[in-house]
Amino acid sequence: MIYGYAGTTLRINLSSSEIKKEPLNKKWVDEFIGGRGFVSKILYDELPPNTHPFDEENLFIIAMGPMSGHFLPATGKTHFGTKSPATGGYGDSNMGGHFGVTMKYAGYDVMIIDGKAKEPSYIYIEDDNIEIRSANKYWGKGSFDVEKKMKEELGEDFQILTIGPAGENLVKFSCISHDFGRQAGRIGIGAVLGSKNIKAIAIKGTGSIPVFDPDGLLKKGKETYYAIRQKPGFKGWTPQGTAGITDWCNDVGALPTKNFQTSYFEHASKINGKAILERIKITDKGCFACPIPCGKYGYTKTKAGSAYVEGPEFETIALLGSNCELKDIEEIAYANYICDELGVDTCSAGAVVSWALECYEKGILTKEDIGKDVAFGDLDSMVYLLNQIAKREGIGDLLAEGVRGASERIGKGTEKFAAHVKGLEWTGYESRNAPGMMLGYITADIGAHHGRCWVLGNDVAGSADAGNVHDLITGGKQTSKLPKAKVEGVVPIVISSQHTRPAFDILGTCRLQYMEIGLEVSYYEELYYVITGKKLKWEDLLKVSEKVWNLNRCFNLREIEGFGRKFDYPPARFYEEPVPNGPNEGHLIKLEEIDVMLDQFYEARGWDKNGIPKSETLIGFGLEDVAEKMYRISLEESC
Amino acid sequence: MNIDYPISIKNLLYKVGITPILAPMVLVDGEGRDKDFIIDKEEVEVTVIGPLAGG
Numbered sequence: 122m123i124y125g126y127a128g129t130t131l132r133i134n135l136s137s138s139e140i141k142k143e144p145l146n147k148k149w150v151d152e153f154i155g156g157r158g159f160v161s162k163i164l165y166d167e168l169p170p171n172t173h174p175f176d177e178e179n180l181f182i183i184a185m186g187p188m189s190g191h192f193l194p195a196t197g198k199t200h201f202g203t204k205s206p207a208t209g210g211y212g213d214s215n216m217g218g219h220f221g222v223t224m225k226y227a228g229y230d231v232m233i234i235d236g237k238a239k240e241p242s243y244i245y246i247e248d249d250n251i252e253i254r255s256a257n258k259y260w261g262k263g264s265f266d267v268e269k270k271m272k273e274e275l276g277e278d279f280q281i282l283t284i285g286p287a288g289e290n291l292v293k294f295s296c297i298s299h300d301f302g303r304q305a306g307r308i309g310i311g312a313v314l315g316s317k318n319i320k321a322i323a324i325k326g327t328g329s330i331p332v333f334d335p336d337g338l339l340k341k342g343k344e345t346y347y348a349i350r351q352k353p354g355f356k357g358w359t360p361q362g363t364a365g366i367t368d369w370c371n372d373v374g375a376l377p378t379k380n381f382q383t384s385y386f387e388h389a390s391k392i393n394g395k396a397i398l399e400r401i402k403i404t405d406k407g408c409f410a411c412p413i414p415c416g417k418y419g420y421t422k423t424k425a426g427s428a429y430v431e432g433p434e435f436e437t438i439a440l441l442g443s444n445c446e447l448k449d450i451e452e453i454a455y456a457n458y459i460c461d462e463l464g465v466d467t468c469s470a471g472a473v474v475s476w477a478l479e480c481y482e483k484g485i486l487t488k489e490d491i492g493k494d495v496a497f498g499d500l501d502s503m504v505y506l507l508n509q510i511a512k513r514e515g516i517g518d519l520l521a522e523g524v525r526g527a528s529e530r531i532g533k534g535t536e537k538f539a540a541h542v543k544g545l546e547w548t549g550y551e552s553r554n555a556p557g558m559m560l561g562y563i564t565a566d567i568g569a570h571h572g573r574c575w576v577l578g579n580d581v582a583g584s585a586d587a588g589n590v591h592d593l594i595t596g597g598k599q600t601s602k603l604p605k606a607k608v609e610g611v612v613p614i615v616i617s618s619q620h621t622r623p624a625f626d627i628l629g630t631c632r633l634q635y636m637e638i639g640l641e642v643s644y645y646e647e648l649y650y651v652i653t654g655k656k657l658k659w660e661d662l663l664k665v666s667e668k669v670w671n672l673n674r675c676f677n678l679r680e681i682e683g684f685g686r687k688f689d690y691p692p693a694r695f696y697e698e699p700v701p702n703g704p705n706e707g708h709l710i711k712l713e714e715i716d717v718m719l720d721q722f723y724e725a726r727g728w729d730k731n732g733i734p735k736s737e738t739l740i741g742f743g744l745e746d747v748a749e750k751m752y753r754i755s756l757e758e759s760c
Numbered sequence: 761m762n763i764d765y766p767i768s769i770k771n772l773l774y775k776v777g778i779t780p781i782l783a784p785m786v787l788v789d790g791e792g793r794d795k796d797f798i799i800d801k802e803e804v805e806v807t808v809i810g811p812l813a814g815g
Contacts, residue, residue: 353787353807353809354809354812356787356790356807357785357787357792357807357809358785358809358812360792363813365785365812366784366811366812366813368784369784369785369811372781372784373781571813575813577811577813578782578810578811578812581781581782581811582779582782636812636813637812637813
């Protein structure tokens with residue numbers, strides 16, 4: 122028995138229908154703790170090198186952490202991993218809800234799926250009973266539709282994850298959906314399930330998780346809930362959830378607008394958290410055991426249609442809203458619903474659609490190419506393009522490749538405004554006056570994702586320190602111009618954030634209690650002890666997080682041809698085109714400044730000038746086997 | 761702390777040395793208020809929340 126863990130790894134080969142249960146690898150637990158740590162270790166060790174993301178051999182991994190599934194604040198995260206269809210490198214993505222919790226109650230910490238089912242199928246798990254069942258009747262249907270029908274068929278006790286038509290059609294930014302509004306959105310994780318002919322996984326678990334000190338856990342758990350309720354953010358942040366940041370992002374010139382052409386949206390006050398509360402929200406909706414429910418479940422009615430939908434969260438507001446110039450929160454919510462039902466990531470979808478709209482505006486894509494006239498700010502255009510993408514019909518087949526693939530295919534300078542890093546689309550923070558965010562985005566292991574690093578507050582503070590800011594007033598009014606943010610000194614802040622944010626993905630808990638509410642790290646240390654019986658200092662957890670960061674870099678080096686520094690740059694728009702208006706008018710981060718930051722970043726991480734971890738760095742993290750493989754290969758090649 | 765009132769939140773922040781742009785969220789007695797809100801009571805609890813990520 123390993124306290125805090127269900128104790129079993131479930132392996133399913135879809136080609137042979139072989140199902141194996143094996144004791145959870147203690148080395149994984151000791152060295153990588155859980156969740157993202159497990160994914161990183163398993164992918165590096167077990168994925169055959171140079172496997173294509175859609176090959177049968179690619180691994181689809183679900184991995185939980187030691188804090189998952191206990192009655193503690195926000196322990197409902199489920200972590201997924203695979204070789205990413207979007208980037209061709211390391212990929213992970215996670216979602217809230219109740220799936221992973223139930224997986225642990227069914228007895229499994231880790232599920233590793235490979236092979237390919239002979240026909241559209243779903244995986245049925247009820248504790249020890251595991252079956253691969255036909256999903257022919259669900260194939261082609263939307264995510265909400267399938268989840269509802271499967272719950273009707275199997276019962277409310279089953280937790281369901283599904284893919285939509287986009288995943289079936291291998292759209293490179295397709296997602297996994299669960300709990301009528303929670304998604305593992307990034308890296309094209311849904312397409313990997315689709316490539317394996319898996320429409321859904323249904324799971325029911327009735328077991329429990331052994332803990333070291335049950336009484337201590339009960340006591341500490343109550344104490345933690347109480348502590349969260351006393352935090353100012355409990356009252357301040359929870360009502361609007363993540364959407365509450367919209368106004369501020371606009372006021373500091375960081376809200377992506379019109380395919381990242383600018384960073385200020387004059388209609389931001391119509392698409393903010395307050396607009397959600399006034400026009401959409403019916404009720405708060407939280408994940409398992411969460412005291413700060415950030416989901417805002419509601420109803421939206423537009424000219425294009427109406428729907429019940431969760432959200433939109435800030436990232437969705439930024440990418441489907443301002444970045445596509447939708448000026449109405451109900452229209453954004455409806456586009457959100459369409460993405461969820463089709464099974465595409467709202468972040469990438471917004472970046473892809475806005476890129477296509479800019480191509481159309483510039484005459485690079487024509488009416489004949491697209492199939493109709495389209496325009497920024499037009500919901501019908503977005504719904505049309507999203508449907509084309511999910512079905513890979515017409516222009517949708519090109520756009521389904523993501524902005525990197527699409528821009529590389531049509532050229533004509535469109536690469537310059539294809540907002541991605543390593544093939545993963547940029548999310549909700551325009552960074553031409555946010556050097557820390559810029560560095561965080563360009564160096565993230567999975568591509569341009571905010572979940573790996575968020576230091577916008579530091580960037581703005583640096584900006585604020587850089588000049589007279591006494592006239593920079595927020596609160597819904599047009600702001601004055603911000604001074605150029607300081608590039609110096611951002612590297613340690615970025616690296617710290619890159620270790621801290623993903624640390625919660627290792628533990629198996631949501632980071633928002635810490636990040637947004639301010640729960641102290643001592644709570645995590647003490648909870649970890651009563652759950653596992655092992656002492657873990659926060660600094661030690663961050664060391665594991667840093668080890669994972671290095672291992673993922675090595676995975677990308679192994680799997681992506683020519684990988685290195687050249688993969689760590691933003692699109693040219695971000696260093697060639699000054700922001701045209703708003704608080705950051707005239708600002709950009711020059712290529713030379715990016716290079717200085719990269720040099721400093723690599724040095725601080727113990728990587729060489731090409732961004733390759735040095736042998737001694739890897740050995741320092743206990744990754745001797747990785748160092749040996751990497752440097753033996755180099756030696757042989759040089760011979 | 762003792763401050764002469766009435767006073768706007770914006771001016772209160774200046775007085776205590778906080779740049780308003782780094783205070784995206786301010787609560788007065790538990791209610792979210794914009795920075796032009798005038799504090800006109802003798803005793804209030806003002807909570808200033810720094811920049812938070814959007815997810």
